[in-house]
């Protein structure tokens with residue numbers, strides 16, 4: 001059977017590649033895949049760039065080093081912003097796209113103001129600000145009751161460095177609007193969204209999907225923004241179905 005191109009999973013903010021823990025077992029049986037820590041996150045000791053394009057350069061270097069000509073890119077939230085930028089800059093390296101709980105638009109004026117408020121709070125309270133406040137934004141009410149999951153998410157956030165969080169916030173605040181790309185996407189594309197995602201709500205993601213010819217939009221039930229961790233079983237099933245069709 002022909003193998004599909006490798007899958008590259010790009011994590012979100014303020015997390016690292018360990019957010020994909022529940023995808024690894026299912027993926028390793030069938031697919032070649034990579035879960036990298038973005039610059040300055042998780043085990044990556046480099047400086048975090050203050051632009052989304054800085055992260056795309058990291059990914060381009062990574063695939064070139066691994067002699068990967070074409071890959072399927074799966075970006076969660078901030079990872080989705082990076083995936084849009086990667087497709088804009090290096091479309092020839094992309095054979096399919098999976099956008100998970102993410103947006104194509106830039107931050108609104110209101111959104112930018114909120115980023116600045118968050119930057120101030122980060123300066124005052126450090127990473128702990130995110131440990132205490134981010135799970136409520138990332139997870140559904142139901143998932144917040146799952147203590148083990150809540151602790152796992154808090155633990156991942158607590159590992160991240162203040163400077164990395166600061167630069168990534170600036171990168172997200174200043175990112176380009178890439179909605180224009182949607183109508184130019186020429187590869188198979190899947191959009192996945194948690195049923196109760198309040199950061200990139202299902203209606204918004206569905207409308208992105210409607211702009212990409214032939215793309216698929218799927219809801220991950222009983223999940224907030226953090227669908228790969230909140231309902232991995234359903235998330236994996238949807239991704240598997242999509243990847244199988246690429247073989």
Ligand code: MLT
Nearest residue numbers: 012013076077078079172
């Ligand atoms: C993420 O989950 O990566 C971030 O919450 C995205 C954002 O803040 O825009």
